[in-house]
Amino acid sequence: MSVYVDEIRDYTRVARMRGLRHTHWCHLLADTENELHAFAARLGLRRSWFQAHDIRWHYDVTPNKRALALQLGAQEADRHFVAQLMDQRRAAIGRPTFGAVPNPAAAVEVRDMCFRCPTFPLVPRALMATHIAEHHPETLEN
Template identity: 60%
Template sequence: MTVYVDGITDYGDVAKRNGLRTTLWAHLVADTVEELHTFAARIGLRRTWFQNADNYRWHYDVTPAKRAAAVAAGAVEIDRRKLTEIMAQRRAAQQPAPGGGWTDGELVTVTGVVTDTEHRTTGQGAPWAVAAVDGPTPVEAHIFPAVYPQVSALLAIGSRLVFTGRVDTRVAPPLLAVMSVTPPPAAASLPVSVVSGEPKPPSPVFGHAGGWSVVMQRAGECCQCTGQCGATHRKSAGRCDARHGAYGGKGHPPIRLEVAPEDPTIPEYAAARMTPDQLMAWCAGCRSGAVKKAKPPQGKKVPAQVESLFDASELG
């Protein structure tokens, strides 16, 4: 079993039209899909970057820096002719990856843990997402613009969710064109640890829980900070104007709002027990600023009222 990487090619206008951060790319391929995913993870590639136009041209696109990392990790350097030969051999073999026993195009329901999420935008500016879902049969869930606005709040890494949609078994892993996303029937809003598979207490960021949607609706999907972070927000009438899913700046993902208590000194275990009416929407910058602002100056004791948040009754 071998992993290969071809030379760097300048894709010029094609890369620019697709909004890529560089025009220089190479292709990382391997003898098997499993080996390719394992190798890609070793050099820091995300599963959602896996390219699979059909059932034989599967690969990862890599930048010059990641190409160098691949070579250092043992990938065999090949030219474009050798890459073409590999693809031709795959096409001749026509061996689609297993699809969990599903029939291509079948309507299926998959329950699993979200291990990676990438939020994207179509050429027309409509938001959508790709999520890697780890379950009995791992799938790559595509949440297209028609569905994305209703379910985007649920797509937090570590969330255990139920995906329903049409499956494409010609690719590896199977691609699921999602029609709906819901929490599991057993109302455990506790996320599942991707490492151990065991429930763990929720963090103050309720991106995985039903309460997230309630708070976001009340907030109009905008950060509710009105100066708790230390900023005046003068240009937006005294309230932060960061909107969930909005453009995050060049080279940055879309803005992802968090839901947490207004008081940043409330400990994690206490925040986890709060109801939606006790929480507010935060952007990452405002929450970070509020946490820093709430910290006492060095050399001073924490006020008694803050220490009282950690009383024994909260520890259950």
């Protein structure tokens, strides 16, 4: 059983849209929810900050909390490892997996979140420009 922190990312657009104070954060993940909650408590995170998104359950943590998590024994995880972890969680609840692999060249399709959509749907990166043109034409420069 282990606890992980992924890479710090810039979420300025999301933070501004939601009126959040912090603009850069990462995710605290674990093999089990119980282990995640126990570790989060050690970091001083409130249980109400837990994000129970289907298989993507996690806590958001700021750079300072990430550093503390690493000092307390969390392991660094890149996005490929996180994809593998999500695949494991899918398999654990009997859902189809996507065969996440650590080799980025083997990835079938890269998807990005469309922050203009209310539910932030994942859109294939190759189709993002088309998605913006079709669903958010008001954002395009004339």
